[in-house]
Amino acid sequence: MTLVDKCANLQARAERLKNSRETVAEAEALSKRLSEARHHRDSVQRVFEKVSFLKENKIEVDLSVAEQIAPLAALDRINERFAEKAEAASLTKGKDWTKLWEQASEWQKTLDTEVSRSWKNFVDIQWQGEPIADLNATLAKTKSNVRALEKFERIYRDLDSLREEFPENPQTVERALDLSEKLKRASEAFDYDVPEDVKAFLAAIHQGGAPLELLTEEVWAWLRENQSESHYRIVRER
Structure with missing residues (x-):
């Protein structure tokens, strides 16, 4: 059973208990705990939906780090106490209730970071050619x-x-x-098959101008072949 499932299960049991309680004090105490649980569960649920989205679209996501810090131990202890004695005090006895939501918040942030990283990585690998x-x-x-x-x-x-x-x-x-x-x-439209002298000449032009020594016979021939002679002019160096 996942963290989300366990939270939902505990919340459902507490809801049923709240509805059956006759004392106002106990009902109010349970309502407060349920409000806290709903807030944290909704945050956990949102990031869990992101994980599901990635998996459904066959995008790799690493859950190992988040799984190591999932607050299942604290949640299990709370569930056990609540099963033995179904009252609001069982939920908050000791430090487990506070620890549960502190760890749940850390788990949620860690997983949120991971799903964001996974999505960015998926976009990045869509082009694996030259930068x-x-x-x-x-x-x-x-x-x-x-x-x-x-x-x-x-x-x-x-x-x-x-x-x-x-x-x-x-x-x-x-x-x-x-x-x-x-x-x-x-x-596929890139033309890599250009003589080295031509590459050097065009690179210099692109940087602001090519010295005459780069205008070799091979460059002249290539310019004529590509009908590009008229695109350039010789000017006095400033």
Whole structure:
């Protein structure tokens, strides 16, 4: 039985007891404890729903750390006492009641951090090729590569923006997968087959200008072949 199930079970038993009690004092005491239980259980339930969402969408999530700090021991002791003597005092006897919700809060925060990390990791692995910074550094700045890289960066930014918030529905997962496919198709337009001299020349142009010594015969030939000579002009160095 999970932490959520055990909390719900204890709450249901206390609700039944409250409804059957004749004394106002006992009913009020149980109501107070039930209010506390509902508040914490709702917080636990919300993060547990996130875990379920990830699993349903086949997104890996590591629960091992959270499982180590789940407050099941304190909850079990409270359940045992309440079974022996069904009254509000049994819930709060000793430190278990306070310890239960302190540990439950820590468990919830730990699990919330993990589900957020799992979602971000899922988005990140949708592109396992070269980082944009590396592509900018290694791709020759041909007209076709510049256009392809601009398109690639737009799609990448759309994908990266999905990391910021945990998804509310499966459509966000589907969008991440769709953008992943679009990134792969966009990357197929990159032209890596450019002579080294041309790469050096275009890289210098991209940085603000290329010295004449980079304008080799191979570069001239490549510019003519790609009908790009008219795109550049020689100016006096400032």
